[in-house]
Amino acid sequence: MVKLDRASGILLHIISLPGPNGIGDIGQEAYKFVDFLCECNQKIWQILPLTASEKPSPYSGTSAFAGNPILISLEKLVDAGLLVQSDIESSRPKFGHQIEIRKVLKWKYDILNRAYKNYKNNPKKLKNEIDAFIKKEQYWLDDYTLYMAIKSEQNNQSWSKWPKELKQRDKEALEQKRQEHASIIDEHIFLQYIFFHQWNQLKQYANEHEIIILGDMPVYVDYDSAPPDSFSVNGQLWNNPIYDWTGTLRKTNFDWWIKRLKKSLETVDVLRIDHFRGLEAYWAIPMGSDGKPVPPKKGSWVIACGDEFLTAVTKALGDDLPLIVEDLGFITQEVFDLREKYGLIGMRVLQFGFGTNGGNIYLPHNYTPNSVVYTGTHDNNTTIAWFRHNAKKKEKANVIKYLQKDEDELKRNINWDFIRAVHASVANTSIILFQDVLNLEEGCQMNDPAFTPDYEENWRWRFTWEQLTQKDKDKLQSLTQICGRYIIPEEPEEETLEELLQKPPGRPIEEPNA
Template sequence: MFRRSSGIILHITSLPGDHGIGSLGEEAKEFVKFLVKSGQRLWQILPLGPTGYGDSPYQCFSAFAGNPLLIDIDRLIQRKLISKSDLPKENFDESRVDYGKVINYKYSIFKKAYEKFKKSEGIKSVYNIFCKDNSWWLDDFALFMALKSHFGGKSWLEWEHDIKFRKDDAIRHYKEVLKDEIEFHKFLQFIFFDDWFETKSFANRNGVEIIGDIPIFVAMDSADTWANTDIFLFDENLNPIDVAGVPPDYFSVTGQLWGNPLYDWDKLRKTNYKWWVKRVESSLKMYDYIRIDHFRGFAGYWAVPYGSPNAINGEWRKAYGDELFATIQSEIGSNIKIIAEDLGVITDDVVELRDKYKFPGMKVLQFAFNNWADNEYLPHNYDRNCVVYTGTHDNDTTVGWFSKLSDSDKEYVLKYCGLNTSKEINWGLIKLAISSSAVFSIIPMQDVLGLGSDSRMNTPGVAYGNWSWRMKKDKKTLNKVSERLYDLVRLYSKF
């Protein structure tokens, strides 16, 4: 099920391109070609959902919808839904995503494309099939987004009482009043998924498989919570009782207060985990493998009282992960390709759950060098059933990380990597990852390019300035690193 392979982690937003943000068009296909040339069989991405406050792909308006900002403008032109003359003149930073500017730019184009779509009959039949097949999540999501716009972007917790509580009369009223806006959001999802499956199909035809990413929790302000309040820990006023986070750890001395609503595991059990089964099933249609973020939350989760200023005063509570995965296997099949993000505070029950279902866990090389030879993140301690990363989206780049180490730690890292100088420390860790016994090795594109801390994707605990890094177009550099990657995967039989 898991073949010894190597790959790159690069989110779609980080691809180069002309419209302010990476998209599911030619730049995605060019990256697939780079992977093939480099001997890489895996492309890992971050969650693809529609982002909101903070632009985090881990805080989305839906666990099932796609992010319209990733729609390819050039494919809209090819579909004859817009023309080049419809494009506003805009100058974008090639190295960073300015989400505010991109949203205004792209949505002005989407509105024009939607008006053209309404007058054309060519793809209406395919659109209608898409809406019917996905109605189980799409209807609520499109209504949610239309309502969000209607109420000035406010969280659904602040909407009018009757629609907040999904009263039948209110639902009927707003479906009629916001009919065109609802159809607009369905149209965007139709276009997004057409672009996505075109990209995935191209990757698969060229021997590249996609590792998707699904967060264990959903955003408070999401269609998922609004449409499924019964499976979350809400009080009678639909306010969260407790919220998600993690205790103090490597990333933050006050813990991380994520603020996501927590599942009511007893209610989930009574539904035979229907919502989660649907979520995993739909994800496995989108991706070849899925990485589940914060896997430890299926064994036990950190519950923080709603309104707390940080995550220090939370408590551990038990989840029903064993029952959940047994149900998922019963409903979908035992051959589910899941990678367990098992970082952080890992207790015996987390390990038992992971190993029972034979999910490979994660190893991060940046966590390995504390001068203890038995550190579980050092490659000589790996078993085969794991996925090794030089770093993840939450880590500094390897170059940035190394620059901040103490002199003694730097000496240890260099010695372990067999290097005399730190000039190519990124390649030292890349070689460790690819040469290891881990079944998959995944390298952030920033490490392949040898970039510093200013190219970091995310800094946990920092609300602003994340998720914006973009890769620059530089064929000369890409050709050079492609050769090095290819040589490594051939040398260590990881292709």
């Protein structure tokens, strides 16, 4: 069983960092955020998936292994001599404060292509490093880069619409495409090398400052669905294919999954598995006669191979895996039993705690030490906006009664009441939604799960440093210390003359030469 030390952290995805290039990245602002975490005595930076995606949602990945080139820092490419600053500034569109993903993708990939061409003018500069990267990552890099090259040739259509010999992976056809598109493949290799090189530098900086990176891994790669829930009465349709648990995965002893987990744990320090309940049973939506999925409500639960899978994982990677699992939503006793059998760390979200009277596992007095607790997640509205606009009448009454505050006071400061409640709980780890530290209200939610994952009104929020006041930093730092989530090292007391006289003589200090 993995146990986390008593600590706290902030949930903020990379894309929500400020900066001039339309989207947050792993450059200067990310380092500045690490410095902020240190200043406020936080120990954890929780992010969302880093895997490649061509959609607004980081949970709609085109790969389970590749990094997302859109997160590459252009300024660090300038530092590396692969761009000049005028390359960026002369072509940069006028970006609004929120992320405009289509505009960002088009412009940024043009600039990254320019960096690749500059690299090709002097390939010897990085040859040894890229050759080593290819050798280490070949098990996923070959397929990913070929896939991206063919996808570009096929006008970015889904692979299911490709010619038969390509979508059925005919060896001769694929080899021909590999030769035809050697340059495009080489560029994708270059971008993956750059991404992981920059990311590893940032992670090293964080670790050197005693900050743990808590990553996130979607259960699926690109088609999943969920039954009706508190976010959507009609259910959610995510368009991710479900796994062949009892077929190929079981026959290969879950080798693909094990490689995926191993790669993820090389990239981050601790990993959260999104929608853990899908490892015990998943909601499957059949295809209709028109070739489209039926409404989500008409799906059904199908048992997965979670026990076999986790047995194989622990045998391959060890018992003490630093894994956190999202055991939220429609959870049965079987899901909790699976989590407990393998000693995995579960989640609690305070916003979920006020729908019933007493006995609710999401209320602080019911937390357990080996859990991670949140004010809210990327799927929740900010705490202030939730209380003002989303909480039902009964939920508001329960909040007022539980926190012993009047409604007007809570409308102003409920975010800090929630932060204090999760910090003061017995849970070893508390994670604060950064929007709650910034006292943000409506319009700052990262994702609304009632919409599909690639809905363009989601995944747009970014913060500015002007929103973070010294008063709020001091308040966060103070609460963290008071609740025992950061211990300030004590200054050694100066010895008295009597104590010095009682000490045995040490080596004399030599006088400096005159």
